[in-house]
Amino acid sequence: MKAIVLDTDDQFRVGEVAEPVPGPGEVAIRVAYAGVQYGDVLVRAGHFPIPRPFVPGFEAAGQIVAVGAGVDQARIGEQVAGLIGGGGFGEIVIAPAILAIGAAQVDPRTAAGFGWVTPTAYDLINTIARVRPGDTVLIHAAAGGVGSMAGQFAAVAGAERIVGVVGNADQVDYARRFGYHEVLVREDFPDAVGDETFDAILDPIGGRTRLASLARLAAHGRIVVYGNIATFEPVTVSTNDLLMQGQSLMTYNSNLASQTHPKRLADSAARAMALVADGSVRIDITAEYDLSDVETAIASLAGGATRGRSIVRVG
Numbered sequence: 001m002k003a004i005v006l007d008t009d010d011q012f013r014v015g016e017v018a019e020p021v022p023g024p025g026e027v028a029i030r031v032a033y034a035g036v037q038y039g040d041v042l043v044r045a046g047h048f049p050i051p052r053p054f055v056p057g058f059e060a061a062g063q064i065v066a067v068g069a070g071v072d073q074a075r076i077g078e079q080v081a082g083l084i085g086g087g088g089f090g091e092i093v094i095a096p097a098i099l100a101i102g103a104a105q106v107d108p109r110t111a112a113g114f115g116w117v118t119p120t121a122y123d124l125i126n127t128i129a130r131v132r133p134g135d136t137v138l139i140h141a142a143a144g145g146v147g148s149m150a151g152q153f154a155a156v157a158g159a160e161r162i163v164g165v166v167g168n169a170d171q172v173d174y175a176r177r178f179g180y181h182e183v184l185v186r187e188d189f190p191d192a193v194g195d196e197t198f199d200a201i202l203d204p205i206g207g208r209t210r211l212a213s214l215a216r217l218a219a220h221g222r223i224v225v226y227g228n229i230a231t232f233e234p235v236t237v238s239t240n241d242l243l244m245q246g247q248s249l250m251t252y253n254s255n256l257a258s259q260t261h262p263k264r265l266a267d268s269a270a271r272a273m274a275l276v277a278d279g280s281v282r283i284d285i286t287a288e289y290d291l292s293d294v295e296t297a298i299a300s301l302a303g304g305a306t307r308g309r310s311i312v313r314v315g
């Protein structure tokens with residue numbers, strides 16, 4: 001079958017690979033569209049120890065065409081969004097049956113855009129930061145895949161004030177479509193925040209932004225660390241200082257959750273999918289690429305030139 005292959009020369013090329021077969025507890029999905037995400041950038045940069053050659057693509061939408069042992073045969077034909085550990089940029093991909101999330105109520109492009117970012121944003125807001133009605137929320141990288149969903153989930157959760165931080169003025173207008181009451185430009189953070197503090201802060205940035213964010217946490221506030229876009233440099237926090245203010249620093253790792261607590265992740269994903277299907281939140285597909293153009297898709301993401309979700313036409 002046709003697939004994108006990432007080899008040791010770090011190039012994404014269209015190639016021919018053997019069609020994968022589902023093992024016990026797995027399904028095979030004929031991929032219509034696949035989502036592009038930051039993990040694709042990190043894989044190429046060598047941040048994950050994945051042997052090459054490797055078929056990248058961590059989120060695939062399509063139809064189940066075969067099931068492995070122990071999986072209900074009735075799932076064949078089901079439209080799903082697969083949360084996968086690679087292989088999405090191939091015509092057939094294998095997914096754990098539990099993480100092939102029913103997507104019959106949404107179109108295949110939206111199902112591809114759903115990806116990991118939508119359950120991640122759902123969990124960040126609802127499961128980890130536990131945003132409640134009346135809370136104030138600060139979300140970094142507000143115009144990105146996670147950020148554009150997190151603003152909407154915060155609004156659904158009843159947050160009273162949702163502030164986003166983005167890279168430039170164009171992104172301000174874009175991010176404001178996703179539940180934000182105010183959007184700041186990164187170079188104005190934290191000064192533009194003044195003395196305001198927040199009940200929940202989502203931080204995928206790291207470094208100085210993380211330290212400045214901690215300083216803006218309200219009493220009993222929760223800061224959730226879930227990425228290191230700007231820097232992997234460690235940030236040291238005093239638990240005694242947190243305790244004095246009743247604050248919590250939490251982290252979130254959806255990839256790990258898929259291995260350790262797949263049922264919990266699948267439940268969150270199903271709840272998030274229901275909110276997409278009923279129109280409570282919207283996945284914004286801003287770019288669509290041919291399979292042969294994956295290189296451009298990933299370079300755009302790596303260069304910070306994207307908004308919302310980019311998808312690749314596979315089938």
Ligand SMILES: NC(=O)c1ccc[n+]([C@@H]2O[C@H](COP(=O)([O-])OP(=O)(O)OC[C@H]3O[C@@H](n4cnc5c(N)ncnc54)[C@H](OP(=O)(O)O)[C@@H]3O)[C@@H](O)[C@H]2O)c1
Pocket residue numbers: 037038039116117120141142143144145146147165166167168171186204205226227228229230252253254255301304305306307308
């Ligand atoms: N832990 C988990 O479970 C989990 C799950 C999914 C994603 N993630 C992580 O979450 C992060 C966001 O993922 P995504 O899919 O939303 O990515 P994305 O769509 O590429 O968005 C990332 C955003 O980061 C901003 N950005 C780029 N460089 C930056 C910098 N140096 N400083 C501050 N902001 C910068 C850009 O915003 P502007 O254009 O406004 O500058 C961009 O919109 C990534 O680090 C990813 O690895 C973690």
